[in-house]
Amino acid sequence: MTKKSEFETEAIRQQIPRSGFSEHSSAMYVTSSFVFDDAEDMRASFAEEKEKNIYSRFSNPNNTEFVDKIVAMEGAESGYAFASGMAAIFSTFGALLSSGDHILSARSVFGSTHALFTKFFPKWGIETSYFNINEAESLESLIRPSTKIIYAETPTNPGLEIIDLEFLGKISKKHGILLVIDNCFATPYLQQPIKFGADLVVHSATKLIDGQGRVLGGVTVGRADLIREIYLFSRNTGPSLSPFNSWILSKSLETLSVRVDRHCENALALAEFLEDHEKVSKVRYPFLKSHPQYDIAVKQMKKGGNIVAFEVTGGLQGGQDFINRIRMCSLSANLGDTRTIVTHPATSTHSKLSIEERNTVGITDGLIRVSTGLENISDIVEDLSQALNY
Structure with a gap:
């Protein structure tokens, strides 16, 4: 056989x-x-x-x-x-x-x-x-x-x-x-x-x-x-x-596995950095042990993926101010790119939902979604860090 x-x-x-x-x-x-x-x-x-x-x-x-x-x-x-x-x-x-x-x-x-x-x-x-x-x-x-x-x-x-x-x-x-x-x-x-x-x-x-x-x-x-x-x-x-x-x-x-391995490595490192940041009130990443469904994630997933979600302080204005301070990362509604992409869902991808609908699924005014790319992780962290440290 x-x-x-x-x-x-x-x-x-x-x-x-x-x-x-x-x-x-x-x-x-x-x-x-x-x-x-x-x-x-x-x-x-x-x-x-x-x-x-x-x-x-x-x-x-x-x-x-x-x-x-x-x-x-x-x-x-x-x-x-x-x-x-x-x-x-x-x-x-x-x-x-x-x-x-x-x-x-x-x-x-x-x-x-x-x-x-x-x-x-x-x-x-x-x-x-x-x-x-x-x-x-x-x-x-x-x-x-x-x-x-x-x-x-x-x-x-x-x-x-x-x-x-x-x-x-x-x-x-x-x-x-x-x-x-x-x-x-x-x-x-x-x-x-x-x-x-x-x-x-x-x-x-x-x-x-x-x-x-x-x-x-x-x-x-x-x-x-x-x-x-x-x-x-x-x-x-x-x-x-x-x-x-x-x-x-x-x-x-043909390159999916090697790309996704790097995506996941960068995303986990970024999530760990954000989890300790004073300007971030909450971080969601499937392979962080603080994730509510961490045990389910590790049961059915090989790694945690390339998306990191976190909430900045300051609500809607805080989210928009953070977006405006981004320098290297792209501002786009897409995800899964080689380039790191930062999105503010409340005013972009999920803006057509009512406030009640967004809140029901955890899309707060200060929520940021990061599609972690393949750049050197130090450069990704540096860009998000300077945007947070206002």
């Missing part, structure tokens, strides 16, 4: 077949469509009696390579890639839900996901209820006969709360409900939700998977029967990932 390759080897060595030019690095297939040998070849391809690329909205060799790598990394059966992380989330729900269905979601979700649940899905008769992560024991009482999906991000954005994936997996299986997990913050290198019972895993590949702030992308992987439904929905609605972005993201996966 051939030994299965390790994670890093899979990320590097899994490639589509070489063309007649014998290229070492995978070729880029920037084409809208593909040709057929004859009428029978065309008929059989459209009838799906054979695996063959037809049109790049359906499939493309670069897309296939990227998806196959994520499938292997997550321990999934199949997958489909999308033009963005939100395209992946919308298409996953759109393919699997019908009018009258109910979503049970963790309260701490990305702002655009919250908008889908509260603004758009209700127009199609799909309802959403939220459960609080710190009151997970109440989750079962919120399940309805119409509940089709349990959904969660872990770690959450931006409060870095940790949800017990094993607990969610057992509840979903007990009630015959699909479990969908957004694994964007952890990446498949740090966490594989399918091992804990998830049916589907969603990523915004725009973040750490790309890792350099270049392209948008998304991907959903998991059970083959569910991915089949997602594929059919997406084949007709058109949210597929472009060949160029697929090629970029597949190459990015």
Whole structure:
């Protein structure tokens, strides 16, 4: 029996077949469509009696390579890639839900996901209820006969709360409900939700998977029967990932482990520095022992990730003043870049939420989110230190 390759080897060595030019690095297939040998070849391809690329909205060799790598990394059966992380989330729900269905979601979700649940899905008769992560024991009482999906991000954005994936997996299986997990913050290198019972895993590949702030992308992987439904929905609605972005993201996966190792090393050091700073009232990082769900984090994650959240004194003005004093780090809404990014969620990424909604998920006026990059940690600490020491 051939030994299965390790994670890093899979990320590097899994490639589509070489063309007649014998290229070492995978070729880029920037084409809208593909040709057929004859009428029978065309008929059989459209009838799906054979695996063959037809049109790049359906499939493309670069897309296939990227998806196959994520499938292997997550321990999934199949997958489909999308033009963005939100395209992946919308298409996953759109393919699997019908009018009258109910979503049970963790309260701490990305702002655009919250908008889908509260603004758009209700127009199609799909309802959403939220459960609080710190009151997970109440989750079962919120399940309805119409509940089709349990959904969660872990770690959450931006409060870095940790949800017990094993607990969610057992509840979903007990009630015959699909479990969908957004694994964007952890990446498949740090966490594989399918091992804990998830049916589907969603990523915004725009973040750490790309890792350099270049392209948008998304991907959903998991059970083959569910991915089949997602594929059919997406084949007709058109949210597929472009060949160029697929090629970029597949190459990015080759360095995912070494990049994320450095990200995590820097983030932990930054969190430890901030925890001792007099101008910081609270620090959240999954692998700090002071984190409320530290034991769960170390159980299901390899390392703590690259995001650090902390609260500066002075509330809203204190948060904005801190942002204005940043010199080296970037001010951006993105994350997972080689460059350290500093964000003030209350006035940017989560500004569309009401004050009550933000407070419910721990987004205070003074909360700062840092996407720790790959610069020398002394330079990252120096920039945040001078911004705090006013």
